[in-house]
Amino acid sequence: MAENGAENREKARALMATIDDGVVDGLMKGAVDLHVHSGPSTMARQLDHFQAVEQAAAAGMRGIMFKDHHYSVAPFLPIMERVLGHLNVAMYGGLVLNNTTGGLNPYVVDAQLNQGAKLVWMPTAQSANHIRSSHRKSRLASNVQLKKSPGITVLDAYGDILDVVKEILDSIAAFDAILSSGHLHIYEIWKLFEEAKKRGVKRLLVNHPMYGLHFTYQDITELAQFGALIEQSACLYVDSRFNVFSPEELKEHILAAGVEHSSIGSDLGQVxxxxxVEGMRQAIKLLLALGFSEDEVRLMVRDNSAKLVGLDLG
Known part of the structure; x- marks a missing residue:
């Protein structure tokens, strides 16, 4: 696995320079980014939620999902719709099950789903896997601003899904919401998704599988075949300070799942x-330079994400 960020960024820049901006403009029309880290947040952000919508609208995008590790944007969306609805950008929010939002608390999940949350992420920064993996700064670095948190796992000592997680999965199924694996370990994710499917959860999402979650290529392939959408984070491949993968690895990661099971989320908003928006543009350029067709890129930046959230592109 490549970890030379400077070298990776140089390769990415060289490849992106070969792609015409006009082609990218066309592919940004209708794009859906399900991984936007705008603010306010406990971490420094370069733009707020309103600005994220305005920038998405200026680029012709059709939808964005707000993700904060420590609170849900979902309850605020009716206010944002009142102010920004004319921009025709679908806005979504969800809940990350970190200790800062109640952890594995079915009452919080139920309340958020009733307030319009579209997606429930399993624990991220406060998952046991994240905490164990954060000793390397290039892998799932923790937010040191917050009080030290115990690690959360969805499994009991025998490796079985906790009853409280089953209750949460039942709520997700009842609302036909999306379940994301968060930053759990691949061992936990397999158990979680198998239980989720048994309980009627139909929308499954994996975020950045090769970054800190201990996936193999076979895991990506099999989870895609199982029905999960495999989202690659643009920030890990483009001209970003989070770059840890080469362009060639981006292609490998996508092909392991198949274009029909893959999506691109920016995972951006940090200072x-x-x-x-720029991260999505760079990702499109990189995908085209790597040999993916315009139709394949459109699937990954628009259609697959729209289908997951149930957005009619008209």
Whole structure:
């Protein structure tokens, strides 16, 4: 696995320079980014939620999902719709099950789903896997601003899904919401998704599988075949300070799942990084330079994500 960020960024820049901006403009029309880290947040952000929508609209995008590790944007979306609805950008929010939001608390999940949350992420920054993996700064670095948190796992000592997680899965199924694996270990994710499917959860999402979650290529392939959408984070491949993968690895990671099971989320909004919109533009350029067709890129930046959230592109 490549970890030379400077070398990776140089390769990415060289490849992206071969792609015409006009082609990218066309592919940004209708794009859906399900991984936007705008603010306010406990971490420094370069733009707020309103600005994220405005920038997405200026680029012709059709939808964005707000993700914060420590609170849900979902309850605020009716207010945002009142102010920004005329921009015709679908806005989504969800809940990350970290200790800062109640952890594995079915009452919080139920309340958020009733307030319009579209997606429930399993624990991220406060998952046991994240905490164990954060000793390397290039892998799942923790937010040191917050009080030290115990690690969360969805399994009991015998490796079985906790009853409280089953209750949460039942709520997700009842609302036909999306379940994301968060930053759990691949061993936990397999158990979780198998239980979720048994309980009627139909929308499954994996975020950045090769970054800190201990996936193999076979895991990506098999989870895609199982029905999960495999989202690659643009920030890990483009001209970003989070770059840890080469362009060639991006192609490998996508092909392991198959274009029909893959999506691109920016995973951006941090300071000193490209904006979410710029990250999506760079990802499109990189995908085209790597040999993916315009139709394949459109699947990954628009159609597959739209289908996951149930967005009619008209």
């Amino acid at each position: 000193d990084n490209p904006s979410p």
